[in-house]
Amino acid sequence: MSVWSMLTGVLSPISEAYKSNQKRKQARESAQAKLSLAKVNNDYRLDLNDDEWEALSKQNEGGTWKDEYVTVIITSPFVLLFLASIASSISGDMTYLNAVNLGIENIKNLGVNLGDLMYVVVLAAVSIKGIGSIRK
Known part of the structure; x- marks a missing residue:
C-alpha cells in the first residue's frame, strides 16, 4: 500500500465533510436571503428547495x-x-x-x-x- 493511497484514504472523508458543511452553509444562507426578500416584499409564498427547508428547520431547532x-x-x-x-x-x-x-x-x-x-x-x-x- 503506497503512502499516497493511505493519505488519500485519510483526507477523503475530511474533504467530503468540508464539502457537505459548505453545501449546508450555502443552503442556509440562500434560505435566509429568500426569507428576508419575502418579508420585504410581503410575499407569503417561499420557493425553497429541500436543502434550504432543512437548513431553516435545523436553524430553528437550535x-x-x-x-x-x-x-x-x-x-x-x-x-x-x-x-x-x-x-x-x-x-x-x-x-x-x-x-x-x-x-x-x-x-x-x-x-x-x-x-x-x-x-x-x-x-x-x-x-x-x-x-x-x-x-x-
Whole structure:
C-alpha cells in the first residue's frame, strides 16, 4: 500500500465533510436571503428547495432539546439491558437482567417494535429527510 493511497484514504472523508458543511452553509444562507426578500416584499409564498427547508428547520431547532429527549427515551431499554447485563455479571444475580427483559417484553406486548423505533431515531438524528425513506 503506497503512502499516497493511505493519505488519500485519510483526507477523503475530511474533504467530503468540508464539502457537505459548505453545501449546508450555502443552503442556509440562500434560505435566509429568500426569507428576508419575502418579508420585504410581503410575499407569503417561499420557493425553497429541500436543502434550504432543512437548513431553516435545523436553524430553528437550535434551542430545543426535544430530539435528544426522544432519543434518550427510545434508547433507554437498550441502555438498561446493557447495564443490567453488567450488574448481573458482576453480582451473579440475574434479577436485574430478568427485570429489564420483562420490561422489554411488556413494551413488545403493547405492539411497539423497538427495532423500527431505533431506526427512526437514528434517521432523525442524521437528517430530517431520512424519515421519508421509511414511508416509501
